[in-house]
Amino acid sequence: MLDTVSLFENLRLELRRGSLVLAVLAALRHEQCGYTLRKSLAEHGLAIDEGTLYPLLRRLESQGLLASEWREQDKRNKRFYRLTADGTLILEQLLAERLDIDSSINEILEPRGVK
Template structure:
């Protein structure tokens, strides 16, 4: 597999998970930069060019509420989960846990088969 293929596959794999991570973090209000910092601290590195448009799209879909606030002499737009966003998050979390369990089982099987072959 070439490095460009790996980059593309990783992007595809992370795309859906990223929404879940952002919705999960926005149970608390965050502005763009603080959200990115929180994701980075949690081990998810995402570039600004992807994160900020994603947050806006989620807000446009009614999953996030937003408001402009003045803080430290500068205005910032804070985002937080809306009620429909919270509902979606709980459904997605359940889905993720099922998927994660299934994948852990499947990937475990593959690892076992590889070990036996060796």
């Protein structure tokens, strides 16, 4: 029998994966450390576990989309991430792409001229 619950869960995770990159890039237009970033994403309904977030931050940094630096805050050493100029450009392109995808899907769901 088709397990629709786990199937939906798998497809939901697949759908969210790409969106998480977008959300992380968007959130890092303002400098943040990993922990506060995770909390802020969760507050906006995009909870992400640390095992996914930190490797993702490292990957985006190695791709030149993020920059980071260790700094002391509240007597503790923390690593702060922020979007680079290349990251800003890619974020704009990805947001435009997402709008295109949304509009295509909406058109498929409700073709023009059909009510």
